[in-house]
Amino acid sequence: MVLLDYLQHRRACQFKQEERISRIKRLASYHAPFTVLDREIVNKSIEELVQAVQKDPSKASDILHTYGKVALRAHERTNCVTEVLLSSAEQWLTDGSLNLKGPLAGIPVSLKDTVEVEGYDSTVGMSTRAGKPLAHDGNTVRILKDAGAVPYVKTNVPITLLSFESSNDIWGETTNPYNKRYTAGGSTGGEGALLALGGRVGIGSDVAGSVRCPAHFAGC
Secondary structure, rough: HHHHHHHHHHHHHHHHHHHHHHHOOOHHHHHHOOHHHHHHHOOOOHHHHHHHHHOOOHHHHHHHHHHHHHHHHHHHHOOOOOEOHHHHHHHHHOOOOOOOOOOOOOEEEEEEOOOOEEEEOOOOOOOOHHOOOOOOOOOHHHHHHHHOOEEEEEEOOOHOOOOOOEEEEOOOOOOOEOOOOEEOEEEHHHHHHHHHOOEEEEEEEOOOOOHHHHHHHHHH
């Protein structure tokens, strides 16, 4: 029985890791070098980006593309991303899921792995929760979409959130954005690493230092 449980655990972990690799590989345009437009976007304030999208909703696609590149680069350095939502985010921009006249119109927002997104797992590092995509968006995502924000990646946490290091068997260890020999902290460590490397807005949670610790470790 113990052996069977272990094998099921390993299969679930392998499935999620291969799924992530496959999703990232399919995003060919997000692996391209930074362009002049990308640099212009990252140098603009959130207010400027929101105003641009409210005037011309097509600008949201450029913003998503830029911050998708940022996220994948950050992931290569730190292993910070769990679920890759970029393909869905592209669809949300065109199917009316987002309020592109809202106060966060077109702003890409990364999510701690605990945040529930329709069609994606919320494993919290637990293999028993793998392969069980949510049927509906959680309240946080519904509020973000109503404000016009664009959820685009989920980020790593320790298993069950009970650690100051963001590591688990499914997703592996998230390293410090400045030195791979050190930790990114926890439990919102994936968010801290991504924001330190250029992410713009991230959603975390904190009871006993889960945001404060990674923010300190990452200099956010």
